[in-house]
Amino acid sequence: MSNQRTILVFAEQRDGKLKRSVLECLALARELAGSGGGSIHAVLLGAGVASLAGELKEHGASRIHLADSETFRLPTNETYVAALAAVCAESGSPLVLFPASAMGRDLAPRLAARIDAAFVAECLSLSTRAEGYTAKKSMLGGKVFATLDISGAGPVVVTMKPGAHAASPAPAAGEVAALSPVAVDARARIVGLAAGGGDGVDLQEADVVVSGGRGLKGPENFHLVESLAKAIGGAVGASRAIVDAGWVAHHHQVGQTGVTVNPKLYIACGISGAIQHLAGMRGSGCIVAINKDPEAPIFKVADYGLVGDAFEILPLLTEEIRRVREAS
Amino acid sequence: MRIAVLIKQVPSSEARIRITADGRGIEPGDVEFVVNPYDEYAMEAALQLKDKFGAEVVTVSLGPPRIHEALRTSLALGADRAVALDDPALFGADAGGVARMLAAAVRKLEADLVLCGKLSIDEENSSVGVQVAELLGWPHVSVVSKLEFADERHARVEREIEGGVEQIDVDCPAVLTANKGLNEPRYPSLKGIMMAKKKPLESWDAAALGLDASAVGAAAARVRIVALEPPPPRPAGQLVTGDAKEMVTKVVAALKNDRKLI
Secondary structure, three states: OOOOOOEEEEOOEEOOEEOHHHHHHHHHHHHHHHHHOOOEEEEEEEOOOHHHHHHHHHOOOOEEEEEEOHHHOOOOHHHHHHHHHHHHHHHOOOEEEEEOOHHHHHHHHHHHHHOOOEEEEEEEEEEEEOOEEEEEEEEHHHOEEEEEEEOOOOOEEEEEOOOOOOOOOOOOOOEEEEOOOOOOOOOEEEEEEEEOOOOOOOOOOOOEEEEEOHHHOOHHHOHHHHHHHHHHOOEEEEOHHHHHOOOOOHHHEEOOOOEOOOOOEEEEEOOOOOHHHHHHHOOOOEEEEEEOOOOOOHHHHOOEEEEOOHHHHHHHHHHHHHHHHHHO | OEEEEEEOEEEOOOOOOOEOOOOOOEOHHHOOEEEOHHHHHHHHHHHHHHHHHOOEEEEEEEOOOOHHHHHHHHHHHOOOEEEEEOOHHHOOOOHHHHHHHHHHHHHHHOOOEEEEEOOOOOOOOOOHHHHHHHHHOOOEEEEEEEEEEEEOOEEEEEEEEOOEEEEEEEEOOEEEEEOOOOOOOOOOOHHHHHHHOOOOEEEOOHHHHOOOHHHHOHHHOOEEEEEEEOOOOOOOOEEEOOOHHHHHHHHHHHHHHHOOOO
16 A cells, blocks of 8 residues: 655664664654654564564664565565565555665665665755655765755655764554565675674774874874774774775774764864865864874864874873772 | 776875865865775786686766776776766765666676775765665675686685685676785776777766666765764873883873773
């Protein structure tokens, strides 16, 4: 049955855990449905994931389209998109929200092309207007913020930047609807998973990011950044300079050709602040910069600037944070 | 084997951006346009396949006349021919429209493989390559950081995800979108630059693509930029004073007590 007001949220999970940004998407969907009396549906795909329906209901999903079978254990994009397209066809939903995660970025544009939907990625906000939606997103690695009008007939698919919208519980009496697996002969098949950089917290979703740059002199000193990140419970970031120099893997890179981050706290260690780096982290809640050059551009965006030797400051900072966190 | 490499010109990541008076674009005069960095990894991957299998490499770009420069560079690097979608009737499309144009170009080229960057660093939609795959009815793998072809039809690739990599077997024809780390892009040689002058660089308009411009261009765009703004200014910060130990004590106290972050 078609319901023009149903907003669909892709309930991304890995290893039986919901991505935090799914809950953020549900909160946004409730806001968009608002007084119109629209309903929020979640699409949950996986194997042995049925128990996650409870958490989705807690956050306002009134119906959970669940495919719980071996077919969906791995996020094979052709299989997942076929299932999502089937739910879109059944629900007649005008809007589908995805987290802007590795999985969301892989699936959402493909679904949009399949159902002939307008598509916008990495949105910081989304609101309704008389004829369609208004989205805001960062472009050029954070150097500009764009307002986009989405209009015209047909559905809309959007990925939402993690952390851009707050999650908030709002229990709904949700029902679970079983989704029959769609047979797909996938031509791109996941044959293995390997941990790599699975050592820490996801950079994009982290509340705290500790980044290092060339001021650390060499890869042998990068452990100072990793220790601080560990002490404060944050993710490890890096400047482009040291990624290009091969000190750390690319997935740590913060900036225009890496990850744009907006954590609550960003600590920049030995980073001078190239324009493409600043663009990628200036949306952080609070910025602490440690650099020996008082003229470094990083101090222009820092809330707290520490001019000094990172080799002296970082071990003391790690120790002090550990002490304070243990005491509280 | 024929490989289509989709490239885009974007403002350099070093560029300072000024917004135009109407608030809808950026001042082009200030900006150096370069090939999107992720497209360079796609280009290098194509050239490596050319070396391995003798594949034909065709580069395709959509945009104003300046894209000829980027396409000529791709020929100098080793592409065999290039196609410019430089018909103004095609401009102003949204990401979906761009994907339709590029898919039409790939179809006309009868390519077996499409390589492009995982995202363009200007609009940051990471959608075009994936959508081209869907429109062609091909599989795709996005964010590819490792690529090995067993033969011309079968590849094992690695794709970066949060905290790890997925290993994926993909059958061609397919679209692969390249991440940083896939390879080390080469530079054009002097000989390559000389040879590039003789290689074919064609311009295709909407008719050549078999498309009605009004159905894919600006008139059909469902997503439109209505305003651009600079990032919001940050409140003035403070320099923490004292020796290393004093600075650390002060900043941790501020993060704990004032900011409630620790």
